[in-house]
Amino acid sequence: MTRETLFNAVLGLGLFAFPLWAWWAEEPFMITLSTRVVILALAGVGLNLALGLGGLVSLGHAAFFGIGGYAMGILASHAQSYTPLMEFPFVIEGTKSMPVIWLVAVVASALAALVIGALSLRTSGVYFIMITLAFGQMLFYFAISWPAYGGEDGLSIYVRNSFPGLNTLDPIQFFLICYAILGAVLLLSARLAASPFGLALNAARQTSERVETVGIRPYRLRLTVFVISGMITGLAGALFADLNRFVSPSMLSWQTSGEIMVFVILGGVARLFGPVAGALLFILLEHVLGGLSEYWHIYLGLLLLGVVLFARGGVIGTLAGQGGKHG
Template sequence: MRAETLLNLSLPALLLATALIAHWLDEPYIITLATRAAILALAAVGLNLALGLGGLVSLGHAAFFGIGGYAMGILAFHAQTFTPLWGLIEGTKSMPVIWLVAVVAAALAALVIGALSLRTSGVYFIMITLAFGQMLFYFAISWPTYGGEDGLSIYLRNDFPGVNTLLPLNYFLICFSLLAVVLVLFDRLAKSPFGLALQAARQTPARAEAVGLTPYRLRLVAFVISGAITGLAGALFADLNRFVSPNMLSWHMSGELIILIVLGGLARLSGPVAGAMLFITLEYFLEGLSTYWHVYLGAILLGVVLFARGGLIGLVAGREVAHD
């Protein structure tokens, strides 16, 4: 078995084992951390599709993360206050419904943002996605109905048919399963005809056009799928914290997702998983040392960018061999 295949299987296994052992040792906080890692990994898998496969440096993916979060917050808010949204739509506490709304809302936002920003490239693309993200951030801050700057709290975690979601391990397993599904989808997509065309459009757009492909359209489709996945992660994240605030929409969040991917390995299937696990681990051990633990994160990131371009996955599995 190739080293990378082994990593692709063992990293999620490690995450799962951590949660199970924590459950056995009765350490709910560790389970929560593992859940956070799974959700951040999920959000980063979404971004990895645009950033890694498509080469689209989006500094606005917090927008989709936050939209997913607010989709959960708004629906649950109307359910717990028994006030229909716009006097028409009942709120809901059902996770599958919330996920669906989060995915669709994030996909639609990605369609609009992508359609406009993908007309540019390079620095301009980065700036436009950043601008869209910040627009949504300030919009959320100035919207008092849903808490404005203070954010919006949900009393109880939402429901999943047949599962007690209040148990930390159960909620972890829900998030972990979704991560696993999305990882499989990412893998299939990277090897699919669409994946080949998208990666060609990143490496050599002129060639892509010369064989009859339209890079803009390929990138837009990738951007929409990417936004939808990150939106799903946003809904899970808000549900984990039972809280959604404009912070989910801030550009720090976008930056954090990029950092996760670069740490783990750009365009690699398990890059986001490795990155998120490392990030949460560092946070856990370094936060005790200093409130400013990000200094150490910065140093590690610098090391990876300078000496290990393929991130953690690249360090262990070596240079990527082509998909076969």
């Protein structure tokens, strides 16, 4: 067992054990804080697939995060008000069922990622970054100007959505749902990276010309991973909105895209548990330093600068005694 694998196991078990202790100690806020870490880590895992495997620096992943959130908000609000979502050409009702909401969030995010990726991937480098950012901002301002679902004020959902056989209003049960999803997505990410698709994508990231000479189109590889990445981030958005029982345009903002990227960079780009370590560190700093000063982002910026300059492998790479995975 490598040091990185050992650290991943300790991190995963610790993230599972802490909320159980908080549940035993009757500290529901700590359980909610842990759930927030898990959901944000899930969003980071989505971006890490595009960034770590495909080398795609996207500043528009908040678009998928927000689409997932609004999918939850719209469906739940119509179920809450007993009004149909659509009556023509056939009636579509709202729903409070989490599995149905997740499916809608994933499909909507996949379609958005397909359109955004198909256009953005015709460019590269800084142009790709700016196009993804532009798409994210377009959706952000669309949400602000959408009064039917709260506009700038956002949309509140008064009761958390349901999951068959579980009480989602119980913080520990909702945490376990989110933790199970994160575990499944991490397993999918690991399998994907080790698959022929992942190996071809990694080769395309390093040298596109060599991949093209053997008949593989890098564009298709990158578009596929971009769509998968968007789907995972959209699912995280739906869970995040359910956690807060609120969705707002801020979920679509470029600041949210930046935060998701910070999780990946802090933990380690292309490291399997990198986004988990990054999200945990981010929430820890927010919780501890946020109580001392409203300008706690200064310390986060200094930490991020130190990671970029001296620990290119992020927290996990440093603790594993390895450098940056991609230099």
